[in-house]
Amino acid sequence: MKLIVLDRDGVINVDSDDYVRSAEQWQPLPGSLAAIARLNRAGWQVAVATNQSGLARGYFTEDDLAAMHEKLQRLLAEEGGRVDLILYCPHGPEAGCNCRKPLPGLFRAIATQYGRPDLAGVPVVGDSLRDLEAGVALGCTPYLVRTGKGERTLAKPLPAGTQVFADLAAVADHLLEETR
Structure with missing residues (x-):
């Protein structure tokens, strides 16, 4: 099984320094959903690991977050794709949890979900250092x-070994070419 782990904000959808707070504000980046669908068609399982401290800060509710993820899945289905697993950290930076990236708690949970001891060689795609560090802690290859x-x-x-690409579509192109 081929597995890839994606950050959400800034990788799949438009990010905001003021937080994405609703399904209406949640907008996919150009080409990101088609990229996920192409990966799915090539046999990839797609997991999302995302910090969502806006929950702890009171900027949005669990229902708002669920609506964002429902929108993601609905728009992906229209492209013929899906996200197989979405895990998020609901805590603020001061909470001391082990799931807030750059700590690897979300990635450990992904490994457990897929029955793996670690995530050696699994691509992790992020737009911030903490996304990459969390994945690398369990052996992911950083993009x-x-x-x-x-x-x-x-x-x-x-x-070490981080590869840099314009966007998720370019990462998908690279991975699909690499696995031909």
């Missing part, structure tokens, strides 16, 4: 996209 906060992240030291 940085320039969308979302990606351009800002390029100014920081990246994990």
Whole structure:
């Protein structure tokens, strides 16, 4: 089974420094949904690991977040795709949890869900350093996209072996070419 782990905001959908707070505000990035659908058709399982501290901050509710994810799945279905697993950290930065990226709790949960001891070689796609660090802690191969906060992240030291692409569609092109 081929597995890929994606961050959400800035990779799949438009990010906002003021938080994406509703399904109405949740807008896919150009080409991201088609990229996921192409990966699905090629046999990839797609998991999403996302920090959603807006919950802890009171910016939106669990119902709002569920509506965002329902919109994601509905729009993906229209493209012939799906996300197989969505895990999120609802905590704020001060909560001391182990699921908030850059800590690897969400990635451990993904490994457990798929019956794996780790995520060695699994691509992790993110637009921030914390996305990549969380995946690398369990052996993921890091891919940085320039969308979302990606351009800002390029100014920081990246994990060894990080490959940089314009967007999720370019990552999908690369992975699909690589696995032909």
